[in-house]
Amino acid sequence: MAPRNTGEGKEYVLSRVKELNVKYISLWFTDILGMLKSFTITAQELPGAFEEGMGFDGSSIEGFVRIDESDMVAMPDPTTFQLIPWTPKDEPPMARMFCDVLRPGGEPFDGDPRYVLKRNLKRAADLGYTYYVGPELEYFYFKSHQETEALDEAGYFDLTPRDAAIDMKRETVDALQAMGIEIEFFHHEVATSQHEIDMRYTDALTMADNVMTYRLIVKEIALKNGFYATFMPKPVFGINGSGMHVHQSLFKGDRNAFFDKDDAYHLSKVARSYVAGLLAHAPEITAITSQWVNSYKRLVPGYEAPDYLSWARRNRSDLIRVPEYRPGREKATRIEYRSPDPACNPYLTFSVMLASGLDGIQKKLVPPEPVEENVYEMSDEERKQRGIGSLPGSLLEATQLAENSPVVREALGEHVFKAFIENKKKEWDQYRIQITDYELKKYLPVL
Numbered sequence: 204m205a206p207r208n209t210g211e212g213k214e215y216v217l218s219r220v221k222e223l224n225v226k227y228i229s230l231w232f233t234d235i236l237g238m239l240k241s242f243t244i245t246a247q248e249l250p251g252a253f254e255e256g257m258g259f260d261g262s263s264i265e266g267f268v269r270i271d272e273s274d275m276v277a278m279p280d281p282t283t284f285q286l287i288p289w290t291p292k293d294e295p296p297m298a299r300m301f302c303d304v305l306r307p308g309g310e311p312f313d314g315d316p317r318y319v320l321k322r323n324l325k326r327a328a329d330l331g332y333t334y335y336v337g338p339e340l341e342y343f344y345f346k347s348h349q350e351t352e353a354l355d356e357a358g359y360f361d362l363t364p365r366d367a368a369i370d371m372k373r374e375t376v377d378a379l380q381a382m383g384i385e386i387e388f389f390h391h392e393v394a395t396s397q398h399e400i401d402m403r404y405t406d407a408l409t410m411a412d413n414v415m416t417y418r419l420i421v422k423e424i425a426l427k428n429g430f431y432a433t434f435m436p437k438p439v440f441g442i443n444g445s446g447m448h449v450h451q452s453l454f455k456g457d458r459n460a461f462f463d464k465d466d467a468y469h470l471s472k473v474a475r476s477y478v479a480g481l482l483a484h485a486p487e488i489t490a491i492t493s494q495w496v497n498s499y500k501r502l503v504p505g506y507e508a509p510d511y512l513s514w515a516r517r518n519r520s521d522l523i524r525v526p527e528y529r530p531g532r533e534k535a536t537r538i539e540y541r542s543p544d545p546a547c548n549p550y551l552t553f554s555v556m557l558a559s560g561l562d563g564i565q566k567k568l569v570p571p572e573p574v575e576e577n578v579y580e581m582s583d584e585e586r587k588q589r590g591i592g593s594l595p596g597s598l599l600e601a602t603q604l605a606e607n608s609p610v611v612r613e614a615l616g617e618h619v620f621k622a623f624i625e626n627k628k629k630e631w632d633q634y635r636i637q638i639t640d641y642e643l644k645k646y647l648p649v650l
Contacts, residue, residue, distance in 0.1 A: 213253045216284045220246050226295040230257060230277050232302045233316050234265040235623050237548025239415055252279055256305060267314050277302035283412055288381040289423050301412050313618045316550035320411055323554040323614055327561060332453040334557050337404035338414060340545040341445035342421055343438055344368050344396050348431040351439050353396030372398060375424045384413050394442040407553045414549040436544040437500035444501030446508060447545040452537040462536040468516055469528040469536055478523055478538055479570040480563020482512050485522060487608035488555040489594050490601035490627055492543035496634045499597050501544060504579045509541045512592040513574040520578045542594060558614035602627040
């Protein structure tokens with residue numbers, strides 16, 4: 204599997220900055236909601252930044268600290284050094300690095316989502332595992348950020364005449380590859396003006412950084428071309444929303460711990476327990492994997508988004524799908540978790556999925572029988588008889604489940620857990636008092 208894919212340490216970065224005449228370096232980190240934050244330093248400040256980090260005020264960052272304990276330190280990670288490809292050609296090159304957020308004394312800040320993921324990856328490593336993920340992020344192109352006018356009328360895998368979306372996707376892929384992100388393929392998705400660019404599977408920390416970079420580049424290239432790209436889970440009523448299906452597996456060294464040649468699905472006991480853990484904790488982790496009010500407009504039957512707690516091989520109505528095994532491709536054995544959406548915080552989403560799967564492994568949980576039939580077509584009574592539960596139906600319900608989950612609390616850590624739950628409760632309160640167009644159209648003429 205792919206290693207961390209950029210840079211060779213501080214000296215390498217310093218020499219590259221000098222060689223390429225880089226004038227400015229943008230330092231990136233995220234808040235608890237997965238919003239990308241940054242500030243920029245000059246090349247002259249870089250040696251000091253590597254030694255001591257760069258101080259900043261954390262009191263205005265969502266989920267960080269109170270104003271009376273605001274000092275934070277951003278420590279750049281040299282393995283994430285890359286040139287920013289959308290820098291104007293007539294200007295000196297600009298670079299970026301992701302940062303780990305520290306407290307002034309140098310200890311990791313437990314409110315940093317990147318640190319949350321690192322803690323969960325260490326737990327997996329202590330059990331002998333490396334966690335690999337391959338998320339598929341869907342998104343829409345619209346003519347502006349103020350309306351949802353599509354750029355095309357195409358559908359899934361449609362080959363359309365050369366248009367603005369095709370050109371933007373190619374330009375986006377070029378930019379992603381220029382930043383060291385390997386791309387497998389790209390295509391039109393099911394809904395009109397909906398697209399997907401698939402990144403190559405890699406370790407979870409690299410991939411979380413890549414997801415943040417991907418979302419920014421998709422938006423940057425769209426804006427450059429006079430359009431708007433959005434990762435909003437359900438921007439248009441009546442058509443498919445955007446998901447982030449996450450393919451995942453655990454490795455022990457070079458061996459895929461999910462593979463078993465003698466199993467009917469070619470899944471090991473470890474993999475089956477991982478699936479069982481995900482199914483057991485799926486309702487609790489949904490507030491993190493689908494963290495917005497709008498996320499729950501996508502998680503409804505009929506639009507290819509999972510709503511029920513089931514798993515199978517070929518059935519795409521299930522929450523967890525096992526891609527078909529191909530002989531000689533043991534390392535590709537994996538499971539696909541289908542409920543997350545592309546507007547989540549990838550550091551926290553990967554953390555809670557991994558924590559759920561590891562809980563299943565450590566408790567030796569056994570998954571229910573796979574469901575190859577279409578779960579959407581079953582009656583409520585049939586689903587009840589077969590023990591098929593469902594994901595929460597709203598952000599409020601999801602937040603309440605997460606708040607009572609020891610797995611979520613442990614995975615996020617006390618700081619992020621409390622701040623995240625508080626933020627989601629506020630979001631729900633703000634949403635529930637709004638007067639919507641639906642209400643005005645339905646009630647105003649008759650009440």
